Amino acid sequence: xxxxxxxxxxxxxxxxxxxxxxxxxxxxxxxxxxxxxxxxxxxxxxxxxxxxxxxxxxxxxxxxxxxxxxxxxxxxxxxxxxxxxxxxxxxxxxxxxxxxxxxxxxxxxxxxxxxxxxxxxxxxxxxxxxxxxxxxxxxxxxxxxxxxxxxxxxxxxxxxxxxx
Numbered sequence: 001x002x003x004x005x006x007x008x009x010x011x012x013x014x015x016x017x018x019x020x021x022x023x024x025x026x027x028x029x030x031x032x033x034x035x036x037x038x039x040x041x042x043x044x045x046x047x048x049x050x051x052x053x054x055x056x057x058x059x060x061x062x063x064x065x066x067x068x069x070x071x072x073x074x075x076x077x078x079x080x081x082x083x084x085x086x087x088x089x090x091x092x093x094x095x096x097x098x099x100x101x102x103x104x105x106x107x108x109x110x111x112x113x114x115x116x117x118x119x120x121x122x123x124x125x126x127x128x129x130x131x132x133x134x135x136x137x138x139x140x141x142x143x144x145x146x147x148x149x150x151x152x153x154x155x156x157x158x159x160x161x162x163x164x
Contacts, residue, residue, distance in 0.1 A: 020115035021123075021137050025052055025107035033098050039091060041074040042106055048125040050109040050134040054148065055094065057102030063090060063151040064138040066131035070108065093151065109134050 029042025031053065044051070049070045053063040067073035077094075080087035094104055112134060114123035123130045142150045 018115075018117055020113075021133065022111075022113040022115075023050075023109045023134060023138075024111050026110040027105055027107045029106055031094065031098065031104040031106055033095065037095065037099065039074075039078045039094060039098075041078065044070040044074055044106070045108065046071055048131060050125070050131055050138065052107045052109075052138060052142075053090075053094070054105045054107070055097055055102065055151075056104070057097035057100070059149055060147065061093075061149040061151050062142045064135055064142065065152075066128075066135040068126070068128070068131075074106075090151070109138070 028044060031042070032040045034040040047070065048066075048068045050064065050066045051070060051073075053065075055061045055063070065073065076084055076087045077091050080091055098104060112123050112125075114121050114130075123133070125131050125134075139150060139152050142148060143153065
């Protein structure tokens with residue numbers, strides 16, 4: 001019976017897919033606190049993108065995100081609305097670290113190369129699926145690297161899987 005299922009599965013398989021993704025991080029500056037104690041972000045490029053916040057505090061951590069408008073996203077971290085729980089959470093994590101002398105570097109994904117079946121293809125970051133591909137890859141890479149806690153992941157669940 002199992003053999004019949006395997007044969008059917010092989011017959012249904014049309015072709016293998018292969019995707020490769022390469023990108024680098026371009027640091028655009030340090031996140032700080034202004035005179036009012038609110039987050040102050042360096043000037044980010046306008047438009048869609050994927051970003052990384054590397055936090056050097058008591059516990060080194062990293063957060064990776066995507067946005068269809070980077071400048072607007074960073075302003076929401078500075079002044080999150082009542083329903084923006086993720087923005088509120090990140091602000092509440094960053095503010096005390098920076099107030100105690102910690103650092104936070106902001107980088108954006110750049111030089112993105114997307115290969116499909118051994119051919120280069122354009123990866124248009126205006127498409128949310130494209131941004132999510134880069135964001136998810138960066139989260140997996142950061143977890144694999146293991147030098148920083150990945151703030152995107154649920155800590156208890158990640159520890160069960162062998163993470164920090």
